[in-house]
Amino acid sequence: MKKAELIFIPTPGMSHLVSTVEVAKLLVDRDERLSITFLIMKLHFDPKVDRFIDSVSTACNRIRFIHLSKLEPDPNQPKKLFVSMIEAQKPSVKEEVSTLVSLSESSPSSPTIAGIVLDMFCTSMIDVANEFGLPSYIFLTSSAASLGLQFYVQTLHDEQKVDLTEFKGSDTELVMPCLVNPLPAKLLPSVMLNKEWLPILISPARRFRETKGIMVNTFEELESHAINSFSNGNTPPVYPVGPMLSLYRDGDRDAESDKFKDIRQWLDNQPLSSVVYLCFGSVGSFGVDQVKEIACGLEQSGHRFLWSLRQPQPKGQMEPSSDYTNPQDVLPEGFLDRTAKTGKIIGWAPQIDILGHPSVGGFVSHCGWNSILESIWFGVPIATWPLYAEQQFNAFTLIVELGLGVEIKMDYRGDFQSDGDENIIVSAGEIERGVRCLMELDNEKRERVKEMSGKSRKALENDGTSSSWLDRFIHDVVGHKP
Numbered sequence: 001m002k003k004a005e006l007i008f009i010p011t012p013g014m015s016h017l018v019s020t021v022e023v024a025k026l027l028v029d030r031d032e033r034l035s036i037t038f039l040i041m042k043l044h045f046d047p048k049v050d051r052f053i054d055s056v057s058t059a060c061n062r063i064r065f066i067h068l069s070k071l072e073p074d075p076n077q078p079k080k081l082f083v084s085m086i087e088a089q090k091p092s093v094k095e096e097v098s099t100l101v102s103l104s105e106s107s108p109s110s111p112t113i114a115g116i117v118l119d120m121f122c123t124s125m126i127d128v129a130n131e132f133g134l135p136s137y138i139f140l141t142s143s144a145a146s147l148g149l150q151f152y153v154q155t156l157h158d159e160q161k162v163d164l165t166e167f168k169g170s171d172t173e174l175v176m177p178c179l180v181n182p183l184p185a186k187l188l189p190s191v192m193l194n195k196e197w198l199p200i201l202i203s204p205a206r207r208f209r210e211t212k213g214i215m216v217n218t219f220e221e222l223e224s225h226a227i228n229s230f231s232n233g234n235t236p237p238v239y240p241v242g243p244m245l246s247l248y249r250d251g252d253r254d255a256e257s258d259k260f261k262d263i264r265q266w267l268d269n270q271p272l273s274s275v276v277y278l279c280f281g282s283v284g285s286f287g288v289d290q291v292k293e294i295a296c297g298l299e300q301s302g303h304r305f306l307w308s309l310r311q312p313q314p315k316g317q318m319e320p321s322s323d324y325t326n327p328q329d330v331l332p333e334g335f336l337d338r339t340a341k342t343g344k345i346i347g348w349a350p351q352i353d354i355l356g357h358p359s360v361g362g363f364v365s366h367c368g369w370n371s372i373l374e375s376i377w378f379g380v381p382i383a384t385w386p387l388y389a390e391q392q393f394n395a396f397t398l399i400v401e402l403g404l405g406v407e408i409k410m411d412y413r414g415d416f417q418s419d420g421d422e423n424i425i426v427s428a429g430e431i432e433r434g435v436r437c438l439m440e441l442d443n444e445k446r447e448r449v450k451e452m453s454g455k456s457r458k459a460l461e462n463d464g465t466s467s468s469w470l471d472r473f474i475h476d477v478v479g480h481k482p
């Protein structure tokens with residue numbers, strides 16, 4: 001039986017890496033011929049990434065990680081765009097791929113290199129795959145609808161010569177194959193409405209078309225309409241293989257166990273479904289004025305809360321936000337004392353543990369796709385408060401397309417991607433209303449979320465839809481199991 005190896009090139013931030021590693025784990029579990037080598041770029045320092053990789057390396061013997069050497073930034077160059085920083089890693093990627101290919105060719109017992117699986121930000125590495133005659137695949141860490149959006153926007157731009165930036169601030173509604181409902185143009189990701197950023201977004205979609213297939217972190221039962229919109233043969237095959245969640249992040253747990261124990265204990269003492277959890281992803285944070293409004297909104301709502309409150313990064317920086325040393329400095333006077341019995345402020349959150357805890361009854365989220373999938377998995381309804389990237393679009397998908405959430409905001413834009421004219425403050429009143437709406441959600445809506453939770457778990461069972469798609473992917477990449 002000939003063995004096969006896939007090379008994975010992820011974007012090395014937690015929100016892309018975790019689901020990519022998870023799909024790799026399932027692939028090797030489902031076929032003993034497969035092994036996977038990850039090439040890890042060192043783009044910024046996040047100790048969570050290293051801890052996570054260490055824990056996976058020790059647990060899975062057919063997955064290994066090769067760390068590429070860190071490129072020192074050229075002091076004469078202005079700070080580069082993220083995708084350009086990835087593109088600059090091509091020579092090191094090429095060197096590693098060359099070594100792996102030579103090794104594979106030198107011995108009949110070595111696995112054949114079957115292809116390269118890339119993150120959406122790493123499509124420049126398709127050139128490396130082509131050089132070695134290897135097929136490329138994508139693993140998309142966001143939704144099928146967001147994939148449809150990328151193809152739609154690229155077609156509008158390239159074929160119909162539409163200047164997308166004209167949609168900025170307009171009331172136009174866009175009808176696209178991946179959505180049942182028309183999308184208000186104001187919910188397009190900021191990068192699509194900005195002349196400087198648009199090419200960065202158009203380019204991956206063009207290159208996706210060159211690949212042999214796209215695995216997406218979603219499942220048929222959740223996004224059937226969007227998934228069906230790819231069946232016209234105009235795109236490479238799409239494989240909905242999710243939800244890919246890391247339900248046991250041992251690396252995180254060991255490193256921060258005392259802090260996490262305290263959070264678990266606090267949750268253990270709260271009534272069933274009584275706590276609203278607030279978290280805005282790995283990067284999201286707010287300025288002091290907005291923090292105060294959130295605090296007042298929570299207090300006015302009277303609901304119990306667990307709030308991951310984080311410090312803003314310098315403008316334009318997209319690295320994980322850090323915890324406050326003294327959160328009281330940014331909160332309204334006396335807030336911590338007044339809410340001592342009903343609320344808890346934390347920094348980086350053990351999100352999976354929190355969402356899985358029976359005391360949690362709602363999630364105020366920035367609508368990162370991982371957070372949405374995690375919340376659905378645990379049957380916790382979401383109140384949307386998107387900040388950047390495709391999050392406004394995800395909020396629309398969740399509320400309008402899927403009917404699985406309530407709205408605090410849908411068109412809000414976080415500081416780092418707004419052009420300065422969109423920085424409205426969401427008032428305490430709006431937050432209070434949103435939190436009440438979420439926590440006092442009618443049974444029918446809560447049941448819908450629970451039902452989808454069951455479907456998400458079923459999709460990954462041995463005979464579930466996502467497992468079948470994983471098998472189909474393996475078959476397309478390495479052929480029939482003997």
Ligand SMILES: O=c1ccn([C@@H]2O[C@H](COP(=O)(O)OP(=O)(O)O[C@H]3O[C@H](CO)[C@@H](O)[C@H](O)[C@H]3O)[C@@H](O)[C@H]2O)c(=O)[nH]1
Pocket residue numbers: 014015016018141142279280281282283284308347348349350351352367368369370371372374388389390391
């Ligand atoms: O305090 C925290 C904050 C986050 N997380 C975890 O970190 C991940 C965050 O992922 P996500 O919810 O997708 O948010 P982002 O970190 O913002 O993710 C980026 O990547 C996603 C997937 O491509 C996109 O959907 C987002 O828009 C983009 O910002 C999730 O697994 C969370 O469980 C924690 O465990 N604790």
